[in-house]
Amino acid sequence: MNELWTYLEANWTQIRGWTLTTLWLAAVPVMAGLVLALPCGWLAHRYRWAHGPFVSAMSIVYTVPSLVMFLVLPELLGTKILDPVNVVAALTLYTFALLVRTVADGLASVPAHTLATAAAMGHTARQQLLSVQLPLAVPVIGAGVRVAAVSNASLVSVASVVGTSQLGQLFIAGNNVGSLAPIILGLVFFVTIALAFDLIIVIITRLLTPWHKAVAS
Template sequence: MNQLWTYFTTHQDQILGWAGTTVWLAVLPVAVGLVLALPCGWLAHRHRAVRAPLTSGLGVLYTIPSLVMFLVIPDILGTRILSPVNVVTALTLYTFALLVRSVLDGLDSVPQSILATATAMGHTTRQRLLSVQLPLALPVIGAGVRVAAVSNVSLVSVASVIGTAQLGQLFLVGNNTGSLPPVLLGLVAFAAIALLFDLVVLAAVRLLTPWRAVTG
């Protein structure tokens, strides 16, 4: 423990800078991926013909190794190999692929009886989606967001292989120098960030679904 603390204090500015980069590299793709997944998940929910090809195609996308994605995207976008844009783009695609299924499952979980009641009360399709379906689907969607957020933290570390400066660099430093403290510090830092993300998303879902606490 003393060695970890000594290493941290010695390289504090660099590590904190890497931590900040790690956080936004993981958070931004979740936000963008969720925004993109909501309409696509709704489309798959509304149109059965779209469901199978969309979910199957995104399933294949999610199986592409992250390192391959990090190396291919610069050629597609015309960016530099070290550009953080490559990491954000790759993780956004992974998040999108994961959350489309979560949105679809969430909307599918809303009982038809509730939808019929909303329709009988005069709700339009848009009103029913915004005031009934999405709120009731939020716990399922939130569970997907939690998985995506934690997964992104892990995938960010892989980007250190292509030279993106973030906490994954600690693993390279430890490997190159044969030193254990930076590796252990990296593990602790990634675990702490992943736990923080999970707790934040969980708190947000509970805040947005107060009726669950009452009925539970």
């Protein structure tokens, strides 16, 4: 315990910098991926032709190992190998791949009679989607976002093998000198970040679905 504290104090400036980088490397792709997945997931749900390219093709993207993705993207984007943009782009792609299916499934999970009721009350197609179908799909979409956020946080650590400067460097440092302190610190930081993201998303999901609380009480 003492050893951990000493290491943390001695390297605090660097660890603080790495923590901030890790936070945005993990958070930005979740938001970007979700923003892209909402319209595309709707297309995949609404139109049969869009289901194949978005849902099936994207499940292939998900099988590409991240280490390879981090180094194929520089070729496709014309970026430098160590550019953090590669990590953001790779994780955005993974998040999108996961969420496009979740959004389509979430929209499909809304019962047909609920939509028929909304139509009967005079909702236009757009109002049905935005004020009935989408809010009701929030729990399913939220569950998907939780998985994406937690898995992103741990994927960021893999980028340290490529050399991107973030908390994963603690693992590499520990391995190079055979010392446990940086490794344990790294694990603690990554798990804390992942669980914090998870908690934030759970809270947002609850806020967006107030009727769940009403039913429960």
